[in-house]
Amino acid sequence: MKKKIVFGIFGLMVAFGLVLGAGANFRDYSSQRSAHWDIVADDNELIDLTPVQPYAYINDEGLLVVDISPDNPNYPGYGMGLSPRSEYNFDEMFNVSNDLWEENMTIVVEISSDNDEIQFYGADRDIYSVSTGEFADSSDTAKSDVCFVVGPGESVSVGMDFTVGGTLPSANSTIGGHMHIKAYRLGTEPATLQGKCGQ
Numbered sequence: 451m452k453k454k455i456v457f458g459i460f461g462l463m464v465a466f467g468l469v470l471g472a473g474a475n476f477r478d479y480s481s482q483r484s485a486h487w488d489i490v491a492d493d494n495e496l497i498d499l500t501p502v503q504p505y506a507y508i509n510d511e512g513l514l515v516v517d518i519s520p521d522n523p524n525y526p527g528y529g530m531g532l533s534p535r536s537e538y539n540f541d542e543m544f545n546v547s548n549d550l551w552e553e554n555m556t557i558v559v560e561i562s563s564d565n566d567e568i569q570f571y572g573a574d575r576d577i578y579s580v581s582t583g584e585f586a587d588s589s590d591t592a593k594s595d596v597c598f599v600v601g602p603g604e605s606v607s608v609g610m611d612f613t614v615g616g617t618l619p620s621a622n623s624t625i626g627g628h629m630h631i632k633a634y635r636l637g638t639e640p641a642t643l644q645g646k647c648g649q
Contacts, residue, residue: 497559497633498549502542502607516543516610538612539589541573546598546631547605554602556636558647561608562595563629569611570596576606576648583646597647599636 499514501507504524506516518538519531532538548557560580561570569592571577572585579586580595592611600606634640636649 497631498547498605499631500545500547500605502544503540505540506544514544518612532612532614534614536614537589538614539592539609541609542607543610545605545607546600548600548602549605551602551633551635556599556601558597558599558634558636558639558643558649559606560595560597560632560634560639560643560647561629564594565629566594567613567615568629569594569613571609571611572596572598572606573609574607577608578647580643580646597639597643599648 501514505518505522507524509515546559551557571587571592573587575585575587577586577596577598579593580597585591586593586596589611598606
């Protein structure tokens with residue numbers, strides 16, 4: 451089971467409202483000016499994704515969207531994006547639940563990003579680094595390749611860390627990448643995940 455998420459940074463915009471409009475799970479931020487990020491995922495069966503932050507929502511096409519921009523329908527007129535040379539952390543951006551697999555089947559989920567400026571963690575200490583098997587439980591330990599176990603009927607909250615580099619994109623430019631979400635029945639996960647995801 452595989453999902454792809456596409457994300458990008460868009461042109462510079464002046465914004466301050468992002469912090470004021472943030473939900474209760476917004477962790478911290480520091481900034482200078484602003485950039486706009488979009489993350490889009492298709493919502494395939496067997497991996498159930500549920501938005502938690504107002505920045506995440508399911509659009510009319512059934513896609514999970516993380517949109518920190520003025521185009522987000524949950525925040526019309528508030529904030530313009532993320533600032534260059536800044537870092538933003540959300541302890542709970544979306545949940546991954548195990549409600550669609552066969553009864554009593556535990557799954558191992560891997561989430562990876564090919565853009566190191568977008569990383570993942572679990573503030574509940576239930577998400578692990580694929581490379582080390584250690585907890586990825588805060589913005590300081592967030593990784594671009596994480597994994598975790600989800601029992602039947604359970605869900606795991608995925609936090610996201612956005613680090614915006616010092617190189618400023620030109621107006622309306624895009625920096626793209628992909629995020630993959632894969633789920634395996636416990637015991638069938640690849641060797642690279644065995645013993646590293648809380649199994």
